[in-house]
Amino acid sequence: MKKKFLSILLILVLASSLVGCSGNKKIEGNVLEKSWEDILAEAKGTTVNFYGWGGSQKVNNWIDTYLAKRLKEEYDITLNRVPMNIDDILNKLLGEKQLNSQEGTIDIVWINGENFYTAKENELLFGPFTDKLPNFNKYIDNNSDEVKYDFGFKVDGYEAPYGKAQLVMIYDKNKIDTIPKNYKELLELAKKNPGKLTYPAPPDFTGSAFVRNIIYDIVGYKQFMNMEPDKETVEKAIKPAIDYLKELKPYLWREGKTYPATISQLDNMFSDNEVLMTMSYNPNHAASKIQTGEFPDTTNTFIFDNGTIGNTHFLAIPFNAPNKAGALAVINFILSPEAQASKYDPKNWGDLPVLDNNKLSDSEMSLFTDVKIGKGTLPQQYLLDHRVPEMPANLIPIIEEIWLENIPVEGE
Amino acid sequence: MSRILNTKIKPYILLIPALTILIGIFISGLIMGLVQSFGYFSVIGLKDFTLKYYFEVLTDKDFLQSLRFSFYISLISSVIAVIVGVILAYSILRSRHKKSIEEFIYKLPIIVPHTIAALLVYNLFSQSGVVPRIFYNIGIIDSQSQFPSLVFDRVGIGIIIAYLWKEIPFIAMVVYTILSNINDKLVEVALNLGANNRQVFWHILLPLIMPSIFSSFIIIFAFSFGAFEVPYLLGPTTPKTLPVKAYIEYTNPDLTNRPYTMVINMILTFISVLFVWIYSRTFKLISKYNG
Numbered sequence: 035m036k037k038k039f040l041s042i043l044l045i046l047v048l049a050s051s052l053v054g055c056s057g058n059k060k061i062e063g064n065v066l067e068k069s070w071e072d073i074l075a076e077a078k079g080t081t082v083n084f085y086g087w088g089g090s091q092k093v094n095n096w097i098d099t100y101l102a103k104r105l106k107e108e109y110d111i112t113l114n115r116v117p118m119n120i121d122d123i124l125n126k127l128l129g130e131k132q133l134n135s136q137e138g139t140i141d142i143v144w145i146n147g148e149n150f151y152t153a154k155e156n157e158l159l160f161g162p163f164t165d166k167l168p169n170f171n172k173y174i175d176n177n178s179d180e181v182k183y184d185f186g187f188k189v190d191g192y193e194a195p196y197g198k199a200q201l202v203m204i205y206d207k208n209k210i211d212t213i214p215k216n217y218k219e220l221l222e223l224a225k226k227n228p229g230k231l232t233y234p235a236p237p238d239f240t241g242s243a244f245v246r247n248i249i250y251d252i253v254g255y256k257q258f259m260n261m262e263p264d265k266e267t268v269e270k271a272i273k274p275a276i277d278y279l280k281e282l283k284p285y286l287w288r289e290g291k292t293y294p295a296t297i298s299q300l301d302n303m304f305s306d307n308e309v310l311m312t313m314s315y316n317p318n319h320a321a322s323k324i325q326t327g328e329f330p331d332t333t334n335t336f337i338f339d340n341g342t343i344g345n346t347h348f349l350a351i352p353f354n355a356p357n358k359a360g361a362l363a364v365i366n367f368i369l370s371p372e373a374q375a376s377k378y379d380p381k382n383w384g385d386l387p388v389l390d391n392n393k394l395s396d397s398e399m400s401l402f403t404d405v406k407i408g409k410g411t412l413p414q415q416y417l418l419d420h421r422v423p424e425m426p427a428n429l430i431p432i433i434e435e436i437w438l439e440n441i442p443v444e445g446e
Numbered sequence: 447m448s449r450i451l452n453t454k455i456k457p458y459i460l461l462i463p464a465l466t467i468l469i470g471i472f473i474s475g476l477i478m479g480l481v482q483s484f485g486y487f488s489v490i491g492l493k494d495f496t497l498k499y500y501f502e503v504l505t506d507k508d509f510l511q512s513l514r515f516s517f518y519i520s521l522i523s524s525v526i527a528v529i530v531g532v533i534l535a536y537s538i539l540r541s542r543h544k545k546s547i548e549e550f551i552y553k554l555p556i557i558v559p560h561t562i563a564a565l566l567v568y569n570l571f572s573q574s575g576v577v578p579r580i581f582y583n584i585g586i587i588d589s590q591s592q593f594p595s596l597v598f599d600r601v602g603i604g605i606i607i608a609y610l611w612k613e614i615p616f617i618a619m620v621v622y623t624i625l626s627n628i629n630d631k632l633v634e635v636a637l638n639l640g641a642n643n644r645q646v647f648w649h650i651l652l653p654l655i656m657p658s659i660f661s662s663f664i665i666i667f668a669f670s671f672g673a674f675e676v677p678y679l680l681g682p683t684t685p686k687t688l689p690v691k692a693y694i695e696y697t698n699p700d701l702t703n704r705p706y707t708m709v710i711n712m713i714l715t716f717i718s719v720l721f722v723w724i725y726s727r728t729f730k731l732i733s734k735y736n737g
Contacts, residue, residue: 121697128701132489148699156490156701229591235683237694292598292682306574308590431700439508442683 065358066166073166074109076359081112083357084364086144088117092322096383100376101368109363116140120149127158127352138354141361145193146347147185148427153350154192160351162191166362169369170194175390179423180346186259186426193348194365197377197385200337200344200417201243204304204312204320204410207332215339217251217278224285230310232287232294232303235442236434240297240315245437246425247343249275255422263428269436276440283441293442305329315345317417318384321408325380333410341420346388375401380408386417476715483708490701499705508684508691509710515685519602519677520670523609528663530610531617532655536647538618539625555615560608564679567608571596597680604680605687613666620662624655657732661725668721672714688714 065073082105088094094115102113118126123143130138145153153159164170174181174195181195182188205213214220224231234241252275261267269276283290287309294300297314304312305328314320323329349368351361367373371394374387387402394402407413425433458465481487485496503509534552555563570576578593587593597604628651636646670676677687686694688710695707 119697121699124699128489152699152701237697288595288598291600292595292684294598295678295681295683303574308574428700431698431703438684 065362066163068359070166070168073359073362077357077363078110080357080360081114082360082364083114083116083139083141084144085116085118085123085140085142087119088115092383093385096377100382101373104373105364105367108367111360111363113364120145124149124153124158127153127354128156130354131156131158136354137356138352139356140352141355141357142364143350143352144196144347145350146345147424148430150184150189150193150348150350151187151427154187154190158353159192160353160355160358161193163351163362164189164191164194167194167366167369169366173369173371173389173393175393178390180344181388183423184348184427185345185424185430187428189348193350194369195388196347196349196368197374197383198344198346198388199315199386200317200421201240201247201313201315201342202317202319202335202337202412202417203342204314204329204333204335205310206330207334208330209310213336217248217338221278221282221285224282227310228285229287229289231285232290232300232309233313234297234300235293235295236437237431238294238296240300240313241293242430242434243315243343244313245275245279246430246433247338248279249433250343250422251338251340252278255425258425258429259423261426261429263426263432265432265436268429268432272433272436276436279437279441291442301328316384317386318380318408318411320410321380322384324409329410331409335410335412337412337417337420339420341422343424344417344421345424371398371401375405378402379405380411384408384411386414479708479711479715482705483712485705487701487704490704492702492705499709503706503709503713511685512688512691513713515602516671516677516687516689519605519609519687520667522602523606523613523670524663524667526606527610527613527617527666528659531614532621532659534614534618535621535625536651538622552615552618555612556619558612560612560673561675561679563608563612564676566611567604567680568597571604571607572598598682600682600685602677602681605677608676608680609666609670613670616666617659617662620658621655624658625651628654657728661728661732664721664725664728668718668725671721672718 065076068076084097094117097113097115102115105111105113120143123140123145127138127140143153164174164176170176176182180198184193203213210223212219214223220231233244236242236245249272253271257271261271287293287303294303297312300309300312301323303309305323317335320329320333320335324331324333349365351358351365355361368377369389371389374389377383377385378387384407391399391402483499485492485494485499538552568575571578573590573593573595578587578590581587581593582590596607632650633646636650641649672689674689674693678690678693681687681690692707692710692714695703695710698707
């Protein structure tokens with residue numbers, strides 16, 4: 035009796051949980067067919083939910099104070115920042131798609147790389163929308179590879195550039211006299227200071243980029259741009275680099291038997307003098323850490339002679355964004371010289387701008403030249419001259435897998 | 447008749463709101479995971495049911511290593527926690543004077559979350575932590591890097607320390623409660639008949655508290671087997687414990703990897719259910735013992 039009742043209850047509850055999910059479907063006109071004025075009018079007075087990585091207090095501050103304030107003034111839009119890791123966002127969108135939910139909760143996602151690839155391949159994004167944005171048409175060089183491709187994958191107007199970053203290595207001038215100009219000199223440095231260097235274990239974002247940069251430094255980057263995402267091919271291509279990392283391993287922190295799990299852990303170890311070097315995908319990282327007193331005043335930044343990997347991060351709109359007009363207005367504002375210059379200021383964030391300098395008027399250009407770059411950072415032009423493209427997104431999980439199988443395992 | 451029906455059904459009706467959420471989310475999530483572990487994930491175009499993923503995971507060297515590592519950490523930490531916990535409980539029982547302070551202090555770690563325990567261990571025992579600094583400053587070691595690597599180490603010492611710090615008080619609390627409720631007369635009779643304290647402990651107290659020792663052992667073993675945060679924060683790059691491995695697979699942006707995650711989760715679920723079963727068997731044993 036009891037059992038029967040329970041099982042009936044179970045079935046009822048399960049059924050209701052399935053039925054309950056197919057909510058009301060509101061079908062509205064396609065926002066992309068409207069004029070820009072109509073879009074702005076529709077966006078007025080609404081709230082835009084901005085989802086993205088919330089791990090940096092500086093970035094959060096810039097969005098909460100500068101961006102949210104200016105949007106309220108200009109468009110009467112309320113910006114609601116929701117800090118969430120991108121894998122959680124993707125899973126949320128995926129769940130909503132699975133349940134065929136036409137009205138989600140996310141209006142804008144901060145995204146790039148393999149996550150964009152996954153989102154676009156699985157039709158989680160709305161678009162193409164970038165040619166609808168006045169500031170995109172006015173200020174962005176849409177022929178540049180950094181706008182057309184995201185980690186080697188075609189953007190096709192499904193995301194708008196947000197900022198640029200580049201991998202840099204960070205050291206203390208008082209502790210290292212000559213900085214390594216390439217992978218060979220890095221090995222020399224490690225041999226001279228055993229146990230004092232390391233890098234975060236992939237899939238940590240920065241650690242993974244560092245491994246790719248070593249691969250580029252040893253076997254070049256061109257061959258990867260059109261490479262098939264096939265494990266054997268990749269394994270063959272990166273073999274010299276994997277051999278190098280094996281050679282480097284015994285001179286690393288803890289003899290390379292274990293690696294810091296996150297970049298923040300490596301930063302802490304650098305602050306604590308446990309290691310001599312840290313790294314960052316944000317070229318202004320050293321400056322902001324000097325400012326907060328976490329890194330010593332003598333901290334400096336360097337990159338390899340062959341250059342380091344740079345990428346662009348983007349903003350996208352989910353397929354089921356409830357406020358697409360508002361999202362378009364916000365993204366358009368972020369692409370204004372004013373917003374980009376404020377974002378570039380290391381005091382605010384220090385994120386590299388995405389606008390095409392040739393398209394800026396003199397007064398717009400001066401917004402950027404007036405910004406004082408911080409202590410311990412490299413000049414803009416030097417970074418741009420030593421910049422190599424990111425690897426196609428679908429190769430990255432393969433490389434991380436190969437790294438994990440070869441480098442930290444015991445007994446070789 | 448209707449009254450009987452009423453009293454029988456009433457609790458279930460009252461439970462419906464909670465059950466809806468519990469069963470709706472938990473069971474449907476479990477079913478979804480099970481379906482995906484068989485390779486059916488239609489949103490991304492995987493539509494065939496297959497046992498391929500189970501086969502691949504169960505024959506994967508890396509997976510077996512993780513399974514072994516999880517098992518090893520849980521076993522070592524639980525065994526030590528039980529032994530030390532029982533000794534602690536017994537010594538609190540024996541020192542009847544300052545009981546109120548002791549009762550308070552030993553319970554403190556139980557309310558502190560595991561993440562904080564991990565942070566404490568990191569701050570104390572990492573090579574830039576407090577203990578190596580003290581050792582260095584009083585000259586026991588020449589440099590901080592000479593301090594043995596206790597966190598992020600392959601034998602999982604950091605993880606085990608964090609678990610012990612949390613679990614010893616838990617065992618002590620459970621055992622102490624039982625110990626203090628044991629009829630004093632049993633002990634007095636034994637002492638009267640010429641038994642010494644050790645004999646009293648081994649032949650009277652220990653058999654009486656054995657069932658609760660065993661059931662609390664299973665609780666902490668099952669917990670540390672399925673726990674994520676401590677091994678994630680203090681564990682080595684390889685081997686990873688199973689929950690950490692499942693998480694890393696889950697966050698892989700390549701969605702065709704998802705079935706592997708779900709296979710790992712299903713195996714974790716299976717092992718947990720096994721523990722629940724053993725746990726309920728123990729209780730049957732206890733009631734038999736008491737009755």
